[in-house]
Amino acid sequence: MQHTPGRTRPHGFSSMVMKRPHLVVTVCFLAAMALVSGLGLRQLYQMTRNDLHSRQRDLEVRAVGVDALISAERRRLLFLRDYAEHVLASPSQQRAGLQDPVVQAALRDSDKLTWEAPGAMDGPLVLGTNAQGLAGIEGFHRDAATLPADIVLARSISPLVAISQQADAVQSAVAYISANGLYVLSPERPDAPARDLLRRFSTMPYYRLHLFGQNPRRDIVWTPIYTETKKSEAIATLSAPVYANGRFRGAVVMDVAPSRLLALQLASANLTEDEEPAEFGLLNKNGDLVYFVDGKITAQRPASFDPDLLDMARAQAAAWMQRGQGYAQRGGRYLLFQHVGDSHWILLTNTDDSELTLAAARRVFSSPLIVAWLAIAVLLVGTLFIVKNIFGQYVDASSRLETLARSDPLTGLANRRRFLEVFNETLERAAREGGGEAAAPVVAMLMLDIDFFKRVNDRFGHAAGDRVLVIFADILRKNLRSAEMPARVGGEEFAALLPGADLATAAAVAERIRRAVEAHAADSAHAASATGEAQNPDADAIAFTVSIGVAASPADCPAHYEALMSVADRRLYAAKESGRNRVVAEDSRSIDPARA
Known part of the structure; x- marks a missing residue:
């Protein structure tokens, strides 16, 4: 028979496929089954x-x-x-x-x-x-x-x-x-x-x-x-x-x-x-x-x-x-x-x-794995896709949990746990930068509480109360340096960490925050009056004030978290008891009758 140019005789594997297609398909299928079974057991x-x-x-x-x-x-x-x-x-x-x-x-x-x-x-x-x-x-x-x-x-x-x-x-x-x-x-x-x-x-x-x-x-x-x-x-x-x-x-x-x-x-x-x-x-x-x-x-x-x-x-x-x-x-x-x-x-x-x-x-x-034996290629691609998505979900879930564990979901500020971690990191950094010297680190802490916050919730609703918390968190961010860390540690209670700040500096920062809140209150009252919404103002126009307690180390106590928190909290209560809308930076502060 004459050989036609451009065409070749089938040989080797191709010849076997052409001669015994069922056997080849069966062998390939069994090989694929064995491979998938081995991979399945390993998986x-x-x-x-x-x-x-x-x-x-x-x-x-x-x-x-x-x-x-x-x-x-x-x-x-x-x-x-x-x-x-x-x-x-x-x-x-x-x-x-x-x-x-x-x-x-x-x-x-x-x-x-x-x-x-x-x-x-x-x-x-x-x-x-x-x-x-x-x-x-x-x-x-x-x-x-x-x-x-x-x-x-x-x-x-x-x-x-x-x-x-x-x-x-x-x-x-x-x-x-x-x-x-x-x-x-x-x-x-x-x-x-x-x-x-x-x-x-x-x-x-x-x-x-x-x-x-x-x-x-x-x-x-x-x-x-x-x-x-x-x-x-x-x-x-x-x-x-x-x-x-x-x-x-x-x-x-x-x-x-x-x-x-x-x-x-x-x-x-x-x-x-x-x-x-x-x-x-x-x-x-x-x-x-x-x-x-x-x-x-x-x-x-x-x-x-x-x-x-x-x-x-x-x-x-x-x-x-x-x-x-x-x-x-x-x-x-x-x-x-x-x-x-x-x-x-x-x-x-x-x-x-x-x-x-x-x-x-x-x-x-x-899962539909048994049925998928007839479509091994689809099964492999699908399995890889599923595994990729499962691991992606686990990584995303871990990332979200890490964020939730360290921040307040409403205000975006650090929570109490993250606040404590940053406090400890601040002390460690101060110790390293001090070259191992025994000098006490200088650090200050503010405890802040929105005055009469329950009245906001009772009068305007919890959604308005949440908005007030967000507004106050924004005021904190705007009035603190990047090295200073605000945190939400309770319902309407906030804290701020001021590395390197002494008592006088911390008191000045606290007063700046108090005045910023007071200015917002004045703007809110003016806006409510101008729009005729004094009886039922928008959440952004709700006026509020803040009381602040200040503590610093080493002026008040050693640089320990609980000790500074206790002093600042005590002075916060003193600010509350002496009339609210004020900063207390020392335990002996007298009450101002006019402001009270």
């Missing part, structure tokens, strides 16, 4: 590793929520403690309280075995017993010299105790217990005589741990988990001592209701569609462990937690807190841990290889 293993890291990120999210709850409880408790010590140390409040007929009546009745007095502003009753009733109850002693002041304090703090008790969806018990044998408790216990409750208080860690010099630093104490017999549920309690003139006068106590509140937070933080473990643990620096199982708290170890891994966690609690997050493994079982904020708690959860593999397999076989 299945990789998915288990990714799922393990995903659980670690999910645990980090849950820890942020738990940290927010614990911090909120600590702030409320510190407020009650600071208020109690302020009342005891304030001669004017004591004089005014002693003139109250209710207090006088309570003093007359205080010699009775059981006596009571109504709380202020419809607060819970003040209950107590006499010296005879306190006989044999350790930690309580009737002191006639301090009894009037303690009764005044108990009446004054009564409405605050009730408000704190109702602040959360889960209503936990809050109390002020005086060493003079009287107390305020919300919710009230009309079924329990005062003497019986005082005897119970004397045996509980939340009171005893503050006695006999056991808490010389006067720290907040987180008591071990105990069971409330009436409700048959486990309870954790925060308590803080109250001192006056260096003498222990009592304690403020607040139950943290972890059986519902913390468990609700843990159950609500799911970020993935996969089934998440329903069991968690909280480990403190002392090695105490609390478990959350199906929304309930228990001190009994669930069977799913490996005891050897838990023993390792107790032994290495301090090291794990420094690491922040990670996991320990033993025999195919994993214990994941995440340090909760800047507290002394570690959040734990557990899993194992079988659970990770089953979860990954469910994802594989619930």
Whole structure:
């Protein structure tokens, strides 16, 4: 046969394809199936590793929520403690309280075995017993010299105790217990005589741990988990001592209701569609462990937690807190841990290889992968696309969480956590630039609070209140240097960090901010008057003022966050009490009657 130019005979693979197309297609399909199966098995293993890291990120999210709850409880408790010590140390409040007929009546009745007095502003009753009733109850002693002041304090703090008790969806018990044998408790216990409750208080860690010099630093104490017999549920309690003139006068106590509140937070933080473990643990620096199982708290170890891994966690609690997050493994079982904020708690959860593999397999076989064998090319492209998107979502979620953890979503300012981080970084930078010298770093702090902010919300609505917060945040940014950092640390409370500023400079900055706010208030009033919207102004035209407390190191105290925050906060309250719309930069500042 004659060979035609431009055409070639099929040979090699091409010849085989032409001769046995079915065999070639089958072999290629089986080879592709084998390749995909191998890649699938490898991908299945990789998915288990990714799922393990995903659980670690999910645990980090849950820890942020738990940290927010614990911090909120600590702030409320510190407020009650600071208020109690302020009342005891304030001669004017004591004089005014002693003139109250209710207090006088309570003093007359205080010699009775059981006596009571109504709380202020419809607060819970003040209950107590006499010296005879306190006989044999350790930690309580009737002191006639301090009894009037303690009764005044108990009446004054009564409405605050009730408000704190109702602040959360889960209503936990809050109390002020005086060493003079009287107390305020919300919710009230009309079924329990005062003497019986005082005897119970004397045996509980939340009171005893503050006695006999056991808490010389006067720290907040987180008591071990105990069971409330009436409700048959486990309870954790925060308590803080109250001192006056260096003498222990009592304690403020607040139950943290972890059986519902913390468990609700843990159950609500799911970020993935996969089934998440329903069991968690909280480990403190002392090695105490609390478990959350199906929304309930228990001190009994669930069977799913490996005891050897838990023993390792107790032994290495301090090291794990420094690491922040990670996991320990033993025999195919994993214990994941995440340090909760800047507290002394570690959040734990557990899993194992079988659970990770089953979860990954469910994802594989619930997808259209089996059908996609007929379209391997589409399957590979689709798989790559899905994996890329999954990892992109994880990275985006981590980035968003990092932003949320460090900034306030409404104003865009730093939050309390980021504020503390920048404070520590400022001190470290000052130490480096000082060449290791022992000179105290110069730093100042402002505490700012919008005056009568609740009235804005009540009159104009929360949307207008949010707009006022945003406006104030913008004023802060415009009146601070780039090196100075503003932050929103509470509802209407803000703070500012001024590196290198002494007390006089910080006071001048605070006054500049106050005047800027005052100028905005004047402009707002003028705009509302000009447009006839004085009765129902636009949110941008709402007038408001601000009170500011100033503290600086080393003028006021060492360069410690809590110390500077405490001084600035104290002076903020002084600004509030002396008439608002002012700056207080020293504790001895007198009240201006005209401005008041």
